[in-house]
Amino acid sequence: MAGSPTYPTREAVDFVVIGSGAAGGVMARELSVAGFNVVVLEQGPYRRAHDFTHDEIGVVFQGELSLDPAEHPQTFRARPEQNAEVPPQGAGLPPAWYAAGVGGSSVHFTGNYWRFRPVDFKERSLLGEIEGTTFADWPLTYEELEPYYTRVDWEIGVSGAPGPFDPPRSRPYPVPPLPLKSSGAILERGAKALGLHPQVAPMAILSKPHNGRPACIHCGFCLGFGCEMNAKSSTLAAMIPQAEATGRCEIRTGCTVMRLEHDERGRIRDVVYLDENGVEQAQRTRAAVLSANGAESARLLLLSQSAQHPDGMANGSGMVGKNLMFNAHSATHAWFEEPLNEFKSVQCTRIVHDFYETDPKRGFYGGGGIDARPLVNSWPILFAMGGIAPGLPTWGAEYKRLLERYFTRNMSVLGNCTSLAMERNSISLDPELKDVFGRPAVRVTYEDHPDDLATARFMQDQSVAILEAAGAQRLWRDEVRPSTGGPHLLGTCRMGDDPDRSVVDRYHRAHEVNNLFVVDGSNFVTSGRGQPTMTIQALAFRAAEHMTKAARAGEI
Amino acid sequence: MQTDQSRRRFLHTGTGAVSASWLAAQWPLALKAAEQAAAARDSQRPFQHLGTAEAKDFEAIAARIVPTTDTPGAREIGVIYYIDTAIGGWMEGVEQMLRPALADLNATVTERYGAQHFHLLDGEAQDALLGEIEAGPLFQTLRFMTLCGCFALPSYGGNRNRLGWALIGFDHRHVWFPPFGHYDAGHHEARAAAPAPRQHSEPQRHGR
Ligand SMILES: Cc1cc2nc3c(=O)[nH]c(=O)nc-3n(C[C@H](O)[C@H](O)[C@H](O)COP(=O)(O)OP(=O)(O)OC[C@H]3O[C@@H](n4cnc5c(N)ncnc54)[C@H](O)[C@@H]3O)c2cc1C
Ligand code: SF4
Numbered sequence: 080m081a082g083s084p085t086y087p088t089r090e091a092v093d094f095v096v097i098g099s100g101a102a103g104g105v106m107a108r109e110l111s112v113a114g115f116n117v118v119v120l121e122q123g124p125y126r127r128a129h130d131f132t133h134d135e136i137g138v139v140f141q142g143e144l145s146l147d148p149a150e151h152p153q154t155f156r157a158r159p160e161q162n163a164e165v166p167p168q169g170a171g172l173p174p175a176w177y178a179a180g181v182g183g184s185s186v187h188f189t190g191n192y193w194r195f196r197p198v199d200f201k202e203r204s205l206l207g208e209i210e211g212t213t214f215a216d217w218p219l220t221y222e223e224l225e226p227y228y229t230r231v232d233w234e235i236g237v238s239g240a241p242g243p244f245d246p247p248r249s250r251p252y253p254v255p256p257l258p259l260k261s262s263g264a265i266l267e268r269g270a271k272a273l274g275l276h277p278q279v280a281p282m283a284i285l286s287k288p289h290n291g292r293p294a295c296i297h298c299g300f301c302l303g304f305g306c307e308m309n310a311k312s313s314t315l316a317a318m319i320p321q322a323e324a325t326g327r328c329e330i331r332t333g334c335t336v337m338r339l340e341h342d343e344r345g346r347i348r349d350v351v352y353l354d355e356n357g358v359e360q361a362q363r364t365r366a367a368v369l370s371a372n373g374a375e376s377a378r379l380l381l382l383s384q385s386a387q388h389p390d391g392m393a394n395g396s397g398m399v400g401k402n403l404m405f406n407a408h409s410a411t412h413a414w415f416e417e418p419l420n421e422f423k424s425v426q427c428t429r430i431v432h433d434f435y436e437t438d439p440k441r442g443f444y445g446g447g448g449i450d451a452r453p454l455v456n457s458w459p460i461l462f463a464m465g466g467i468a469p470g471l472p473t474w475g476a477e478y479k480r481l482l483e484r485y486f487t488r489n490m491s492v493l494g495n496c497t498s499l500a501m502e503r504n505s506i507s508l509d510p511e512l513k514d515v516f517g518r519p520a521v522r523v524t525y526e527d528h529p530d531d532l533a534t535a536r537f538m539q540d541q542s543v544a545i546l547e548a549a550g551a552q553r554l555w556r557d558e559v560r561p562s563t564g565g566p567h568l569l570g571t572c573r574m575g576d577d578p579d580r581s582v583v584d585r586y587h588r589a590h591e592v593n594n595l596f597v598v599d600g601s602n603f604v605t606s607g608r609g610q611p612t613m614t615i616q617a618l619a620f621r622a623a624e625h626m627t628k629a630a631r632a633g634e635i
Numbered sequence: 636m637q638t639d640q641s642r643r644r645f646l647h648t649g650t651g652a653v654s655a656s657w658l659a660a661q662w663p664l665a666l667k668a669a670e671q672a673a674a675a676r677d678s679q680r681p682f683q684h685l686g687t688a689e690a691k692d693f694e695a696i697a698a699r700i701v702p703t704t705d706t707p708g709a710r711e712i713g714v715i716y717y718i719d720t721a722i723g724g725w726m727e728g729v730e731q732m733l734r735p736a737l738a739d740l741n742a743t744v745t746e747r748y749g750a751q752h753f754h755l756l757d758g759e760a761q762d763a764l765l766g767e768i769e770a771g772p773l774f775q776t777l778r779f780m781t782l783c784g785c786f787a788l789p790s791y792g793g794n795r796n797r798l799g800w801a802l803i804g805f806d807h808r809h810v811w812f813p814p815f816g817h818y819d820a821g822h823h824e825a826r827a828a829a830p831a832p833r834q835h836s837e838p839q840r841h842g843r
Binding site: 133134135136140141258260261262263264265268296297298299307396415417418419420421422423424459462463464473474475476478479480482483485487507 | 699700701702706725742762763769778779782783785786787788791798799800802803804805807808809810811812813815816817818819822823
């Protein structure tokens with residue numbers, strides 16, 4: 080393996096990639112493999128597989144894989160006319176939830192990996208305008224993206240088997256499905272009894288060794304935790320080692336990018352960051368790739384104001400930060416007679432995609448996918464904290480009996496749904512609150528469209544029917560309420576052909592800055608049905624291919 | 636200005652009863668305290684951070700939350716050692732809320748029952764009192780600490796001999812093999828007997 084280079088900051092490299100997450104990891108690997116010199120700036124640390132633990136207190140309660148909310152507070156409000164506030168302590172996760180470190184949120188994610196369907200890219204044409212929204216078609220089709228989905232399957236590493244509603248695929252999955260869990264078997268039983276079509280959950284987790292990485296050993300500390308085996312197909316496991324092996328990619332961690340600076344011709348020249356000692360540095364570069372996620376990429380552009388870009392870099396359209404989509408969702412919980420032992424293995428093994436498409440008969444826009452899983456109840460402390468059905472004792476002998484019986488006998492069914500893009504839902508700079516580095520805090524403004532909530536309630540009704548048909552002893556719903564945050568950060572630098580209505584073009588190049596590319600969840604035009612990352616990465620592979628061509632042709 | 640990436644902090648409890656100073660807890664400190672607590676527990680030495688009387692009261696409360704029945708409860712699981720550890724470690728600062736709240740509770744104990752301490756009451760009286768403060772920060776924080784003491788990694792001081800995990804049927808192994816549970820059991824046998832599926836070895840065209 081080639082050694083990791085150390086590039087001087089005052090000499091221009093070919094590309095600086097900002098953020099090393101689901102998208103940034105792909106960009107780093109693709110661009111360095113193509114022969115370019117690449118510096119990756121990542122604000123979080125470089126954790127290796129052996130640094131990950133099964134420590135529920137550290138990972139879940141202290142959130143050690145994310146930024147410290149005391150140093151990096153975020154504010155939230157539902158509507159633009161309201162004052163945004165820091166959610167009260169103890170209220171839960173930050174409004175824009177992501178992991179910081181090499182691999183970004185692909186390190187601690189579930190790895191539920193669905194492709195979009197052809198319809199996702201052209202729903203606006205098929206369904207028409209939806210008032211009060213910026214509902215639009217994508218500037219590309221499923222057919223154009225298919226080869227890159229296949230690259231995600233094979234190069235990132237996705238296990239699975241085709242399902243009845245899947246879009247066409249040019250190549251089979253590289254590895255077979257992960258072994259069925261009891262939650263999956265129950266979902267399958269209930270769905271079949273209703274005449275639905277349960278199918279294998281495609282997962283970004285290896286069921287068999289592939290690309291020099293080992294198979295999952297079913298440890299169970301998967302959602303929210305990093306994989307000690309490198310079996311979960313994070314970019315930390317699947318992409319970054321290959322980027323470093325080129326000898327052309329330097330990963331600089333503990334480096335928080337503060338702003339992008341351009342020269343008199345309007346081209347990005349320097350990426351300004353605080354290094355791990357808090358000292359300001361500027362990396363000179365020929366081009367910049369912003370892959371800091373749907374919250375931080377938008378924030379960085381908004382922070383990069385100049386005389387040429389008074390409202391933030393590449394924001395002549397005013398669309399930077401707008402159109403935030405979280406993916407509405409529902410959660411339904413159930414207890415069964417016999418042990419399921421959901422604390423073992425990965426989160427999901429079966430899904431139901433019968434309700435994927437919008438059905439005008441329902442009276443609202445939207446659709447989604449259903450999956451079965453333990454959710455957070457595979458973690459013993461959190462199960463004990465909140466896993467007991469409502470209305471039952473939360474302490475004492477009866478409570479203890481319920482813990483003894485139902486830790487092993489519970490599961491959840493999630494409805495993963497659409498969100499409509501609206502300008503009023505956004506990431507913006509908080510006018511008052513600052514983070515530890517003095518930057519305006521991330522301010523999240525979000526209120527689901529009524530159709531999003533209707534979709535989530537509809538999906539919950541289907542979940543209830545499935546669980547009843549499967550013979551649940553007891554089941555209950557988490558009430559579907561307006562979102563106050565989420566881990567899917569989509570839409571805030573949308574792609575499109577019209578520079579007045581979008582931030583980047585169909586190849587992720589900023590309309591207004593020739594050598595700036597934004598490649599991450601922010602580019603989404605519509606939200607898909609809840610599992611965005613497979614598409615984020617397919618787009619990243621495609622973007623890197625076009626950037627490589629353009630760079631070689633001297634067009635960057 | 637450097638972010639301390641190794642710093643651990645309290646992110647979310649669902650109790651709403653968390654003191655801000657917990658955020659200051661440093662991981663090395665917590666680890667050290669955990670080691671000390673484990674050593675103290677093993678050698679039956681007194682607590683590192685708790686006084687004897689308050690330890691008895693906190694333990695009595697924990698023992699009403701997860702009581703000893705025909706299976707071990709908070710007492711046998713060693714929750715009090717977790718509490719002792721956490722107060723000196725990652726939940727540092729919480730004692731500033733717990734101690735005065737316990738004093739208030741004991742004032743009620745004295746007023747109503749003439750006893751000095753909560754732990755001297757019988758179970759029925761204890762439950763009655765706890766029922767009254769169920770929604771408050773003392774009870775909610777001790778409930779959280781009791782559950783951590785039962786189900787966190789034993790290195791945090793509690794979950795003695797992994798008794799907490801045994802209670803709920805959790806087993807901390809790194810490697811599992813299917814079948815995982817009752818409902819998937821038949822499936823794996825059926826698959827093992829069936830010929831290998833062809834599904835994922837051929838291109839598929841299932842579009843619609
Ligand atoms: C718990 C959880 C479970 C999830 N499960 C699934 C799932 O099952 N399926 C699915 O499809 N999606 C899932 N997701 C969502 C998925 O993780 C994200 O969609 C995906 O990681 C987004 O990719 P990204 O490249 O846009 O950003 P990220 O992966 O968030 O990467 C951004 C990176 O940029 C870094 N960064 C940000 N700002 C700066 C800065 N100023 N300077 C330097 N570095 C910076 C961050 O530290 C981070 O490492 C889950 C998310 C979470 C939190
Ligand atoms: S369940 Fe499998 S993929 Fe998930 S963390 Fe454990 S070994 Fe890794």
